[in-house]
Amino acid sequence: MQSIKLASVLAAAALVAALTSTTASAASAEHGKAVFIQKGCWQCHGTQGQGAVTGPRLAPDPIPLEAIANFIRNSTGPMPPYRKAILSDADLADIYAYLQSVPKPPAVKDVPLLNQWASQPK
Amino acid sequence: MPDKSPRLAVSRRKFLGTVAVAGAASAVGDLDNKALAAAPAKAEPAKPSALPPSAKVAAAETSAPDAQAPVMGTPNSDFMVDVIKTLDIDYVAANPANSFRGLHESLLTHGGNKKPEFLTCMHEESSVAMAHGYFKVAGKPMLVLCHGTVGLQHASMAVYNAWCDQVPIVIIGGNDLDASKRPPFVPTYHSAQDIGALLRDFVKWDDMPVSAQHFAESFVRAYKLSMTPPYEPVLLSLDSDLQEEPIENRDKLTIPRYVPTSPPQGDSNAVREAARLLVQAENPVIVADRLARTPAGMGLLVELAELLNAPVVDRRSRLNMPTTHYLHQTGRGKVLVHNADVILGLELSDFYGTVNTYIDNGENTRHPKTKPGVKLISISSRDYYLKSNYQDFQRFQSVDVSIAGDAEATMPALIEAVKKALPADRKAALEKRGEAMRKAWSATRARTLQAATYAWDASPVSTARLASEVWAQIKDEDWSLVSSDRMISSWASRLWPMEKHYQFIGGPGGFGIGYGSPAAVGAALANRPHGRFSVNIQTDGDMMYAPGVLWTAAHHRIPLLNVMHNNHGYHQEVMHVQRMADRRNRPLPDGPIGTQINGPNIDYAKLAQSMGWWASGPITDPKDLAPTLKRAVEVVKTGEPALVDVYTQPR
Numbered sequence: 001m002q003s004i005k006l007a008s009v010l011a012a013a014a015l016v017a018a019l020t021s022t023t024a025s026a027a028s029a030e031h032g033k034a035v036f037i038q039k040g041c042w043q044c045h046g047t048q049g050q051g052a053v054t055g056p057r058l059a060p061d062p063i064p065l066e067a068i069a070n071f072i073r074n075s076t077g078p079m080p081p082y083r084k085a086i087l088s089d090a091d092l093a094d095i096y097a098y099l100q101s102v103p104k105p106p107a108v109k110d111v112p113l114l115n116q117w118a119s120q121p122k
Numbered sequence: 123m124p125d126k127s128p129r130l131a132v133s134r135r136k137f138l139g140t141v142a143v144a145g146a147a148s149a150v151g152d153l154d155n156k157a158l159a160a161a162p163a164k165a166e167p168a169k170p171s172a173l174p175p176s177a178k179v180a181a182a183e184t185s186a187p188d189a190q191a192p193v194m195g196t197p198n199s200d201f202m203v204d205v206i207k208t209l210d211i212d213y214v215a216a217n218p219a220n221s222f223r224g225l226h227e228s229l230l231t232h233g234g235n236k237k238p239e240f241l242t243c244m245h246e247e248s249s250v251a252m253a254h255g256y257f258k259v260a261g262k263p264m265l266v267l268c269h270g271t272v273g274l275q276h277a278s279m280a281v282y283n284a285w286c287d288q289v290p291i292v293i294i295g296g297n298d299l300d301a302s303k304r305p306p307f308v309p310t311y312h313s314a315q316d317i318g319a320l321l322r323d324f325v326k327w328d329d330m331p332v333s334a335q336h337f338a339e340s341f342v343r344a345y346k347l348s349m350t351p352p353y354e355p356v357l358l359s360l361d362s363d364l365q366e367e368p369i370e371n372r373d374k375l376t377i378p379r380y381v382p383t384s385p386p387q388g389d390s391n392a393v394r395e396a397a398r399l400l401v402q403a404e405n406p407v408i409v410a411d412r413l414a415r416t417p418a419g420m421g422l423l424v425e426l427a428e429l430l431n432a433p434v435v436d437r438r439s440r441l442n443m444p445t446t447h448y449l450h451q452t453g454r455g456k457v458l459v460h461n462a463d464v465i466l467g468l469e470l471s472d473f474y475g476t477v478n479t480y481i482d483n484g485e486n487t488r489h490p491k492t493k494p495g496v497k498l499i500s501i502s503s504r505d506y507y508l509k510s511n512y513q514d515f516q517r518f519q520s521v522d523v524s525i526a527g528d529a530e531a532t533m534p535a536l537i538e539a540v541k542k543a544l545p546a547d548r549k550a551a552l553e554k555r556g557e558a559m560r561k562a563w564s565a566t567r568a569r570t571l572q573a574a575t576y577a578w579d580a581s582p583v584s585t586a587r588l589a590s591e592v593w594a595q596i597k598d599e600d601w602s603l604v605s606s607d608r609m610i611s612s613w614a615s616r617l618w619p620m621e622k623h624y625q626f627i628g629g630p631g632g633f634g635i636g637y638g639s640p641a642a643v644g645a646a647l648a649n650r651p652h653g654r655f656s657v658n659i660q661t662d663g664d665m666m667y668a669p670g671v672l673w674t675a676a677h678h679r680i681p682l683l684n685v686m687h688n689n690h691g692y693h694q695e696v697m698h699v700q701r702m703a704d705r706r707n708r709p710l711p712d713g714p715i716g717t718q719i720n721g722p723n724i725d726y727a728k729l730a731q732s733m734g735w736w737a738s739g740p741i742t743d744p745k746d747l748a749p750t751l752k753r754a755v756e757v758v759k760t761g762e763p764a765l766v767d768v769y770t771q772p773r
Binding site: 038043044053076078086105107 | 448700
């Protein structure tokens with residue numbers, strides 16, 4: 001078990017190194033948005049990574065690249081792992097760039113439609 | 123005693139059939155004489171294999187003869203209508219068919235097309251699903267007529283949904299039993315020895331009455347069984363000859379009186395033990411699914427929850443708990459179940475899934491969601507009534523106190539038992555728990571509103587924005603959400619204040635697609651006499667199963683606002699195919715083929731307009747929603763249906 005965990009950690013470290021290199025060179029939010037759609041990420045997370053009952057929110061303010069990359073490559077949960085054959089390191093970095101580019105939402109208080117309900121229970 | 127006297131030798135149907143054939147033959151003979159007169163004397167005219175088309179031939183083949191003999195006596199189907207009328211049934215939904223033409227005609231003439239009133243449906247799945255949605259608002263069954271074989275096969279999915287959702291529907295399937303009398307070809311294709319076999323696995327009871335008196339007893343029995351919890355659909359196979367033959371002895375026929383069956387209450391000792399566990403619990407949780415089978419159910423649950431200050435997780439097959447109540451804690455269901463020391467399941471269809479995790483990760487990972495030592499209590503009618511074949515009873519879950527009984531009927535006894543078991547020194551602890559629940563409710567509300575802001579201005583429109591925009595337009599009406607909101611991440615029930623039983627009616631039960639659109643029409647019909655405003659969040663895939671129900675709504679002037687959640691796909695399956703590809707580590711070369719509904723995009727506004735609806739869309743910019751919805755609401759308030767098509771985020 002220990003050796004498996006160690007292997008996972010090493011693999012994740014190598015992945016992050018590769019991704020960081022890619023990110024630094026040419027990460028493209030625009031291309032990342034296209035890949036986000038093409039690879040099916042939007043299906044569970046929404047086109048802006050806003051989240052739904054089918055998958056958690058990813059953006060804005062995505063979790064650190066290392067964490068999200070590790071999860072994408074090694075998920076054992078309901079979301080299947082996206083390995084390199086399906087999602088290259090470059091594309092993953094572009095997706096991350098897209099998630100980083102998603103603008104912050106308006107504050108609740110600034111959205112009249114979200115102020116039409118009571119904040120306290122009966 | 124069933125009437126065993128032989129039937130009259132000349133049935134009404136046979137008699138009319140003879141008259142029709144004679145009329146046609148007379149017209150054809152006339153034509154033949156003229157043709158012969160015009161022909162050269164020497165030549166023997168070749169006999170045509172078919173007559174040349176003409177208006178006269180067409181009339182002879184399709185029209186009733188000019189002079190029909192008076193009907194011989196009162197048909198049995200008139201008496202059948204008398205039976206049906208004793209049960210206060212408002213509507214009969216049907217796609218017309220010859221196997222119940224006798225009853226159909228009697229409903230219109232003898233019955234005056236009132237109680238029940240005929241609803242013209244374009245698919246039997248629509249008929250049954252309309253009855254399904256209707257019951258969940260009206261609280262009483264609708265009658266559905268189906269053509270014996272083809273009609274029941276069309277209806278079967280909707281019947282299964284009603285079965286899983288514990289909804290009573292009285293279905294009559296017409297059948298032509300007597301092979302020596304029934305017409306050949308099509309009517310024979312449409313006949314069967316035992317049409318009940320089609321549905322027997324998922325109706326509570328079925329019968330095939332062979333006399334008028336037998337019909338009376340079986341119809342009242344069917345209605346009674348259907349309306350005894352757990353409510354379920356029932357089926358009568360009705361021979362077409364029996365419908366059409368004259369009544370021989372009307373004076374001797376009787377209609378049994380319907381007396382509702384009192385639903386079974388759980389055993390008193392078990393109820394006391396349940397109360398003891400609940401009172402002693404530090405972290406009790408109530409999980410309600412189909413508890414509120416009547417409007418009274420919600421009030422009883424509120425009373426029990428307040429006595430204990432126990433949080434309620436509503437599984438939303440019905441509206442069990444007001445969403446505005448401080449003990450409505452559905453949004454925290456996962457953590458509450460995890461921390462619970464006692465869980466009370468009330469008509470919980472899937473107790474196993476409530477307390478166990480299942481992960482669709484290729485290894486089918488399962489583990490308990492609960493802490494060791496948690497005590498489980500179940501009050502459910504499923505412990506005394508289920509069938510074998512279909513797996514709607516879900517995976518088996520052992521519980522500590524298993525009470526076979528109708529949960530709503532058992533609630534008063536449980537409430538009294540909790541009152542008696544509650545020691546005075548628990549008051550402070552319970553008040554403290556209640557205060558924590560109030561804070562938790564507000565915190566959940568704040569998180570929900572924050573979550574709604576994400577992708578607020580997105581195109582396609584976010585489902586949170588959709589729910590918010592719809593609410594803004596209907597909030598001043600006596601509104602009723604006549605659809606599930608499961609496919610829009612439950613935004614309506616997370617945000618809208620739902621306090622009345624008709625404000626949320628749950629989903630299909632068996633999760634068979636094709637329920638949503640007709641069920642909404644049926645529920646809207648039930649809302650109509652109360653002047654309520656019915657709104658349906660309508661998924662695109664579901665709409666296309668039997669869109670003819672739009673015509674039915676327009677034809678019968680059923681006011682309903684359909685807001686399309688048009689995500690261009692069978693989205694659950696979109697995700698499944700992607701999951702398979704990822705698990706197998708091979709890319710989908712051209713995306714999710716076979717699961718998307720585009721190329722061409724369906725124009726739902728035009729579809730609805732073609733069937734008499736006011737409709738608009740597709741709307742892609744969320745800013746266009748408010749004015750369009752406002753106009754649609756105005757249309758619905760005039761008594762007409764309206765549809766707004768919206769391109770939406772997937773969930």
